[in-house]
Amino acid sequence: MAVPVQPLHNPTPLLHSSELTRKTQINIWLKLENLQPSGSFKIRGLGHMCQKAALKHGSKTHLVCSSGGNAGLAVAYAGRQLDAKVTVVVPQSCSQFMMKKIQAEGAAVEVEGEAWDEADLRARTIVANDPHAVYIPPFDHPDIWEGNSTMISELKAQLGGIVPDAIVCSVGGGGLMNGVILGCQAAGWSKVPVLAVETHGANSFQQSVLAGELVTLPKITSIATSLGAKKSSAKSLELSLVHPVVPFSVSDAMAARACWQLLDDHRFAVEPACGASLGIAYTPGLLSNIFPNLNQDSNVVVIVCGGSNIHFDLLSEYKEKFGADGQQSSIAVRSGDQILLKMTNETMPAQSAIFSNVYKATSKTKEDLNVTTVTVKDEILVAPTGTVIAEKVFVEA
16 A cells, blocks of 8 residues: 555644633634544644654554554554554553544554553563564654644634734643644744643643753643653753743643533533643633733634543543532632632632742742632642742632
8 A cells, every 4th residue: 555645634624712702802713633533633743753654664664652542543543544553552541442442443552551651661662672663652753743833834824814822732742832833933923922731730841841851740640641741852841942932730620621611612522631721711811811911802722632532421520520610710810920810619709819839939928929828729730921830729718
């Protein structure tokens, strides 16, 4: 079988969300990568890399990928299109639901380790012992970033002469964000800020930006397992130094809530890894606090990265766990160089003050902010426009 010349991914629609535009009073555009044939943006970069591998190694090519789920599904899909053998090594956190999807594409599935890192070691061992095997990483390779950057060239054509005021994307290992930034630089959008969103418990990129070096998380504790790389790519940290990037983390509750809100508003089902970015637009006031210059004439693009590990029972489980409103509604308030969160619900007065502990000792303390005695209410990482990022949210007693 000849290797297809055309890309394995599809161009995706750009949707102006009237619902989110009304809620934010900012023009919100959704780049619908959830409509890719593998269910996520992953097929752009991984499809591109798999095509190049098949062209180089021929008909006996054995594609070997380590993945938390969506990357493996994309490689399995690519392998079927390329008539290539595929092995996907997944961690124990990968659901049976996703394993069956990968196997349905004709790939072999192996389970190794608690997290992606252990699965990756097994994938590299397979490659070392098979002369026809090609290692396909889930996010950390220039071919992957190049493939992912195609969504920005598409986006530029779809927006016409409009230059977005910000682009919001989720970050796991960094493959998507790297592609977005490289695409922006190629498009002449070097000043367009990228809001890089993770969930608390899977925020390796955010902690790396804070530390100024790559940080490895001890483990992944978030429900957004597709963001579950304990260490982001070195390229991500490098790009954050040359392009305007705001790292931001949200709670699992905010990410999950955004998933069912998107389903209600636009009839799309996506994973919490995608809900993390959508949660920025679904949280009242958050965008305008992160980027104070935004107004009703501004344009913000949210990359709806998708994810296939979602179904009705799982959404119902999230609703039961977090509540129909995601535990608490949140609005952002600014205090100097910090963004804090004010949590509101039926049992909590809207005027309740919020204080956030911070990572750096040089950051503001509880006393500096003149708040009263506080108790821990929830853990959620919130980011400023600068470098101070809060870890724990406290509610006034």
